[in-house]
Amino acid sequence: MKDAFLRFERFTTGFAMVAACAMMTVAASLGMYQIITRFILEQPAEWSEVLIRFSLVWMVFLGIPMAFRQGAMVCVDVIYRWSPAGLRRVLDWVVFLASMVLVLVIIWWGWDYANRGKVQTVIGLENVTMFWAYLALPVGGVFCIIGLIGQLIDPQRHELETAQ
Secondary structure (H helix, E strand, O other), X not given: OHHHHHHHHHHHHHXXXXXXXXXXXXXHHHHXXXXXXXXXXXXXXXXXXXXXXXXHHHHHHHHHHHHHHOOOOOOOHHHHHHOOHHHHHHHHXXXXXXXXXXXXXXXXXXXXXXXXXXXXXEOOEEEEXXXXXXOHHHHHHHHHHHHHHHHHHOOOOHHHHHOO
């Protein structure tokens, strides 16, 4: 059961990371497009700036699960290094619970914002509502929960291992 969940977690976290990288590529490409249209062609495209913002929001919330999974999101390095082995597992649970509360709040209010944003259209993209921008919060939050559970089951401390 543990191995099956960890395989599922690796797949979902990997998928979220690929999607976050795709959103970064979209933002960078649109940024270059915006520079070319604004400064070279002198005909700015107002829609590109809005899509850059949307893609950056999605990039962040889809990238956070990988940070949680690698143990790099909530840093308790000094306490963890100085703690005996028995207390380290308690510390894992404290970090897990605090992170889970934060993620659940983000999911709850993100979904609320997304639903409220259904009636708010985006300037520059008349047929697109803010729902799609705010939806990044609950979607990223669900991926975070999976990553947090994976971190609790199979702790990884990449931040500690690479610290100097």
